[in-house]
Amino acid sequence: SEQKMDEDWLVFHPSPKKPDFKLPDGAVDAHCHVFGPSPAFPYAPERKYTPCNAGKDQLFALRDHLGFSRNVIVQATCHGKDNSAMVDACRSAGELARGVASVGADISAAELEDMHAAGVRGVRFNFVKRLVDATPKVVFLNIADKIQQFGWSIVVYFEAADLEELEPFLKQLPGIIVVDHMGRPDVTKAVTHPDFQRFIRLMEENENIWTKVTCPERLTVAGPPYDDVVPFYQTIVDQFEDRVLWGTDWPHPNMKSHMPDDGALVDYIPSIARTEAQQQKLLVTNPLRLYWGS
Numbered sequence: 001s002e003q004k005m006d007e008d009w010l011v012f013h014p015s016p017k018k019p020d021f022k023l024p025d026g027a028v029d030a031h032c033h034v035f036g037p038s039p040a041f042p043y044a045p046e047r048k049y050t051p052c053n054a055g056k057d058q059l060f061a062l063r064d065h066l067g068f069s070r071n072v073i074v075q076a077t078c079h080g081k082d083n084s085a086m087v088d089a090c091r092s093a094g095e096l097a098r099g100v101a102s103v104g105a106d107i108s109a110a111e112l113e114d115m116h117a118a119g120v121r122g123v124r125f126n127f128v129k130r131l132v133d134a135t136p137k138v139v140f141l142n143i144a145d146k147i148q149q150f151g152w153s154i155v156v157y158f159e160a161a162d163l164e165e166l167e168p169f170l171k172q173l174p175g176i177i178v179v180d181h182m183g184r185p186d187v188t189k190a191v192t193h194p195d196f197q198r199f200i201r202l203m204e205e206n207e208n209i210w211t212k213v214t215c216p217e218r219l220t221v222a223g224p225p226y227d228d229v230v231p232f233y234q235t236i237v238d239q240f241e242d243r244v245l246w247g248t249d250w251p252h253p254n255m256k257s258h259m260p261d262d263g264a265l266v267d268y269i270p271s272i273a274r275t276e277a278q279q280q281k282l283l284v285t286n287p288l289r290l291y292w293g294s
């Protein structure tokens with residue numbers, strides 16, 4: 001039966017603007033999701049929120065509207081370990097989409113092979129307490145070992161307060177690790193604050209750790225135009241331009257303060273990556289290398 005979205009859920013922007021910023025040819029929206037539509041693709045019983053339906057056709061229409069060529073579709077916690085909506089979207093898009101799945105320790109090589117054939121190229125380990133219950137780290141280490149044969153990478157989602165405790169675990173993970181939203185820094189503390197400097201040092205000391213310079217709407221305290229968040233992105237892009245990715249985060253789960261216009265988010269890119277060379281790496285070279293092996 002139909003699963004009703006949460007009362008306080010903000011639905012994605014119904015008519016995003018055409019961006020003023022012209023995306024480079026082949027640009028990749030490297031962090032986005034598909035939700036349902038339920039009941040065809042039901043939400044997980046263990047979920048901590050129930051989203052609006054936001055299916056593959058709407059995602060691909062947004063891709064075309066904004067001027068992107070490809071998507072990396074990341075499994076969201078509302079679908080738990082049922083990756084069917086994401087895999088279906090990857091299959092429909094063929095070479096134009098890759099996926100990042102959420103799997104359990106019991107995942108089989110055959111299941112991984114099926115997902116790889118559909119375009120999945122990574123797994124996601126989520127540590128955000130409001131989204132998931134804790135998973136023993138040994139489970140993640142087992143999954144990390146299982147995916148090496150496929151050359152997959154690992155997306156990790158955590159909050160800045162958890163980085164110190166997570167750091168030894170992150171350093172144990174093999175392959176490329178991609179941190180969602182810069183590990184969610186507290187932007188009321190300066191870029192020079194020890195907390196963000198811990199994240200910078202993590203990237204300095206570990207060449208295999210990348211990050212997404214995404215979701216100013218989540219990190220901001222000041223609100224649009226997100227002046228309090230942009231210096232954090234600029235610091236990361238200026239220092240690690242070969243290890244950054246960008247994405248819309250459409251359909252923007254769990255936004256309560258406001259719902260960004262996806263076209264307006266694209267227009268922030270030139271303030272995040274201030275040179276054409278940085279924009280080319282952020283939007284094309286880096287995601288193609290990581291998810292299309294080219």
Ligand SMILES: O=C(O)/C=C(\C=C(/O)C(=O)O)C(=O)O
Nearest residue numbers: 075076077078131249253254
């Ligand atoms: O979409 C995001 O990256 C952020 C959020 C949600 C998820 O990632 C998810 O449910 O998997 C959030 O911060 O609520």
